[in-house]
Amino acid sequence: MLLEPLALTEETAVARLPRRHAETLCEGHFPGDPFLPAATLVWLMAELGALLLGRSGEAPAAIEHATFRQPVRPDEPVEVVARRLGSARVDAEIRVGATRRAGGRLRFAAGR
Amino acid sequence: MRARVLPEHAASLLRHRPPALVLGTLRRFDGTALACDSRGAGPWAWPALLEGTAQAAGLLAGLQDGGPDNSAVIAEIRDVLVRVDGWAGVVRFEAILLRRVLGFWRCRASARGEAGALLLEATVTVAAPRGRR
Numbered sequence: 001m002l003l004e005p006l007a008l009t010e011e012t013a014v015a016r017l018p019r020r021h022a023e024t025l026c027e028g029h030f031p032g033d034p035f036l037p038a039a040t041l042v043w044l045m046a047e048l049g050a051l052l053l054g055r056s057g058e059a060p061a062a063i064e065h066a067t068f069r070q071p072v073r074p075d076e077p078v079e080v081v082a083r084r085l086g087s088a089r090v091d092a093e094i095r096v097g098a099t100r101r102a103g104g105r106l107r108f109a110a111g112r
Numbered sequence: 113m114r115a116r117v118l119p120e121h122a123a124s125l126l127r128h129r130p131p132a133l134v135l136g137t138l139r140r141f142d143g144t145a146l147a148c149d150s151r152g153a154g155p156w157a158w159p160a161l162l163e164g165t166a167q168a169a170g171l172l173a174g175l176q177d178g179g180p181d182n183s184a185v186i187a188e189i190r191d192v193l194v195r196v197d198g199w200a201g202v203v204r205f206e207a208i209l210l211r212r213v214l215g216f217w218r219c220r221a222s223a224r225g226e227a228g229a230l231l232l233e234a235t236v237t238v239a240a241p242r243g244r245r
Contacts, residue, residue, distance in 0.1 A: 026132075027131055027132060028129040028130050028131050028132030028133055029128055029129075029132035030129070030132075031129055037132060037166070037186075038166055038186035039160075039163035039166055040159060042162060042189065042192075046159075059158045061193070062191075062192055062193055062194065063162075063191075063192035063194070063234070064190065064192075065188065065189070065190040065191075066189045066190070066192075067187065067188045068186055068187060071185070104189075
């Protein structure tokens with residue numbers, strides 16, 4: 001996992017994205033104007049959501065919705081926050097400082 | 113829709129560059145739908161499949177009359193069904209325009225394997241850059 005966990009409780013997980021990884025994830029997106037792709041932000045939210053649910057490395061079954069408010073630049077301090085919604089769903093967001101840049105709701109396969 | 117000559121490769125219309133560029137050869141465009149093969153045969157993890165659907169939606173929006181230029185961004189992704197963790201092989205990305213509202217273009221996009229197997233599908237809303245919506 002690229003994220004470095006900062007806090008993990010039964011209900012909430014918080015992690016940071018190291019800058020070196022952020023720069024790698026922006027390669028080709030875009031030359032001279034780098035920011036993290038929307039799909040990558042979803043992936044980061046899914047990674048932390050899976051960790052919170054005790055399902056590290058598992059892909060989500062569905063992304064119910066995800067919105068992207070502002071670009072996330074690789075030189076910014078990126079944090080990911082996930083909150084449990086039952087056994088298989090999480091709400092997650094990408095934050096830079098006090099600003100929510102993206103957020104979404106993800107669902108993992110039921111029956112675990 | 114004006115008739116237009118399309119380039120063969122998506123890279124000439126998108127500002128993505130490798131390794132972020134997922135789309136390769138543009139196979140079909142009929143005004144409100146397109147199909148595009150992946151750039152290479154992967155292997156593709158599910159986020160790359162999602163990124164490919166986003167690029168297909170962005171490309172389709174950009175090909176519309178009055179569509180955004182290649183500085184468009186993804187405003188929303190919803191109703192995503194992830195059917196595989198990953199895939200090895202060429203992927204066919206398809207996008208259909210659902211609706212346009214002001215500076216937003218909503219598309220349903222999918223990623224399929226060589227035998228047509230559905231790998232991932234998503235509804236992607238593409239937005240013109242802020243200030244041009």
